[in-house]
Amino acid sequence: MNILDTLSNLAMSSGIVAMTWQQGVMIIVACVLLYLAIKKEFEPLLLLPIAFGMLLANLPLSGIMEEGGVLKYLYTGVKTSIFPCLIFLAIGSMTDFGPLLANPASLLLGAAAQLGVYMAFILAIILGFTPQEAASIGIIGGADGPTAIFVTTKLADHLLAPISVAAYSYMALIPLIQPPIMKALTTEKERKIEMKELRTVSKTEKILFPIAVTIVCVLLIPSVAPLLGMLMLGNLFRESGVTGRLSDTAQNAMCNIVTIMLGTCVGATANGAVFLRADTLKIIALGLTAFAFSTAGGVMFGKLMCKITKGKINPLIGAAGVSAVPMAARVAQVEGQKYNKSNYLLMFAMGPNVAGVIGSAVAAGYLLSMFGG
Amino acid sequence: MTLGESLILSVVGFGVVLGVLGLLALFIKAMARALYKKEQAAAPAVKEVVKEEAPVAPAKDPNKVELPADTSMGQLDLHDVSDRDAALIMAIVANKLDAPLNTLVFKSIKEVK
Known part of the structure; x- marks a missing residue:
């Protein structure tokens, strides 16, 4: 055997020769996402593992996402919905429902901001997607990554990569997507409205809330149990005052571990041959539409509440109903302060913001009960 | 469908x-x-x-002025502190003192370097 044959064999067995154009494109996409995560800090905790998972899965012959590959094993956690549910447990233990309890009308804003879910669903049906695929695409409008992953793995897991990438990308872009819509739908006078101080919420209310929400929602829509049940369990850890260690683990160590595995596995599903299709572009466009309609739904309902309460509610907080905690609430705060320097809307916007998490879980439960089979 | x-x-x-x-x-x-x-x-x-x-x-404290719940009082001087940070600091102080913000008077907030 001469040295040239050896080098030739080595070259032929390398990934470079085996690379397809789709894999090449996906490697570039992964690098762009890594740039956005590291340099621009767009949702880096999620975007970075997603991008790296994408990179790993598209390197030829790595076999990382094939039978026996490490990410294929980890993907079981996504496929079985364990990871999204654990993320919800973590979110619950991090969420203070106090602003929502102080102003229960916030729940209606969180519900109204699910408008995009249904608008995107209708548009997806028009574009020729199956009802299961349309429901998975629509849930992007809930602006809740774990919910989108949960619904998609149940209804249309072949669309998991484009849907999760669209969901997380738009969540990172909320500060760019929402303000023009908020401005277009409100008057300057409405944007300047200062809201009355919230009442103090008792500890008993905070403890009873997760228990009551679980009972009411799961009795009405049983399919919401995995997401909402875990969200409320996490919240009970936080509010009960007797499970400090569990709450701490849920919101720190467990959350970080699951985020690493979930992000990397979701990214690894973005296989070039599957991802680079016309459907992906449609999903990305529908995702943006869903976000826009959800924002509009929240703001319009905020305007209605403003009228009913004779100007006591600033409609901008309605936009925070799209979930995406706490980014959407921050956007409401920033937009409010642009027009009234002494206006601090953050706490008022947190109510619809956390209501949006419940709203998107209920919307997901409804879609699953309709198309889950 | x-x-x-x-x-x-x-x-x-x-x-x-x-x-x-x-x-x-x-x-x-x-x-x-x-x-x-x-x-x-x-x-x-x-x-x-x-x-x-x-x-x-x-007896009522002559220096204490009670304002409506949705009103703040006085002029606040900020030195090297953004509006956002000042709001956060005031909210934390009110929370720690367990007193509504409208009963507290902040005269100035200065960054300690």
């Missing part, structure tokens, strides 16, 4: 979300009211004890 079917399904779905969350809102209101009533029922006993121990109301 036809467009008509998807429309009906969406309207029902949106209605379900509004209905469930509306129901929760009503529950929260009812719970808050029940707890408030319970507190009120327990309050007279406390008031009586206070009355016995302190029959004379304390």
